[in-house]
Amino acid sequence: MIKCQVVMNAMDAFAPRYLAEDWDNVGLLIGSPAQNVHKILTCLDVTESIIDKAIAEGYDMIVSHHPFLFRSMKRINTDKPLGRMIQKLLSHNIAVFAAHTNLDTTFGGVNDVLAQKLNLTDLKPLTISYREEILKLGVNVPNDYADAVRQAICKAGAGFIDNYSDCSFQFVGEGRFTPLENATPFIGTQDKNEVVTETRIETIFPAKIKNRVIKALLKAHPYEVPAYDIIPTQNVYHENGLGRIGKLQIPMLLTEFVKMVKENLPGDTFRFVKGNDKLVQKVALCSGAGVEFLDKASMQGADTYVTGDVKYHEAQHAQELGINLIDAGHFGTEMPVVKTLATYLQNENIKNKWQIEVTADTSAQDVFTTI
Ligand SMILES: [Zn+2]
Ligand SMILES: [Zn+2]
Structure with a gap:
């Protein structure tokens, strides 16, 4: 058993929310991130027959491609189909999550x-629709700390270029500084200009992990005020x-x-x-x-x-x-992803020892019949 939030995080890793179109409605549409999940059903559409199946077979989370709730609602009338479905889901504590245009767009979606x-x-x-923004990081480190700082920033996610990890460039130079009155310098004394042999490390990282990389850098760097710079680049590695x-x-x-x-x-x-x-x-x-x-x-x-x-x-x-x-057909071109979604969550289940069950819906049929 796991929390719903854990499944949401795993889904975000596969089909990140930032890949969804602006008009879309993705993520957890019904339920609470804190609720427990034992059994997940993946499907194309959250129809009434899918909800009845989920209730009958004890599923507590539905992960669908098409958003169950899309247009804004002013009333929930439980005599109408949508209201009735919402009532059934809530009264059986079934969470509903959608990955829509983010799942269309993402690699492997x-x-x-x-x-x-x-x-x-x-x-x-x-x-x-999405180009990953890449930033360049340059940081000066005392030579003895170069390995530790480089490893820390790479571990935080810097240094990935296509199929290569730990990419960086470094060279040795002279750093100069004068500690002022209230400084507590790692090297040097107050009011005396210091010349220190330092290593300059340069690497790149996606803008979205900037906070994580800088946090790792500051933690591994021995200086009170490390000298580093972050520069925007025009590099493009990932396009979605x-x-x-x-x-x-x-x-x-x-x-x-x-x-x-x-x-x-x-x-x-x-x-x-x-x-x-x-x-x-x-x-x-x-x-x-x-x-x-x-x-x-x-x-x-x-x-x-x-x-x-x-x-x-x-x-x-x-x-x-x-x-x-x-x-x-809309159904024909999209239904195959339902199995892919289940396989992804099944692998996450095994890898992370969630001890849950994940099943792909195979009951859905095309709404159209051709004669
Ligand atoms: Zn569709
Ligand atoms: Zn789609």
């Missing part, structure tokens, strides 16, 4: 799972955004690609627009309702675009652009 189902490689985000663009290792006919997409995705919604006579190779996608990025996909040279919720005039526009457009 909805769009990456969809891309994997379509056998795409060399993936990049189709849109950029909605949608993906990638390629098929082996180009295929549109008819073959369409068949593969249909076989690999769940749901009952499937139709497509032929936009060109080329073999399918460069494919863009956006899970859910992502047709708004069709022009972007075309501009980036995609021959085919996969999404859901396509309308008539949008389909016509794909033909005008000369890009194939596959509508594999």
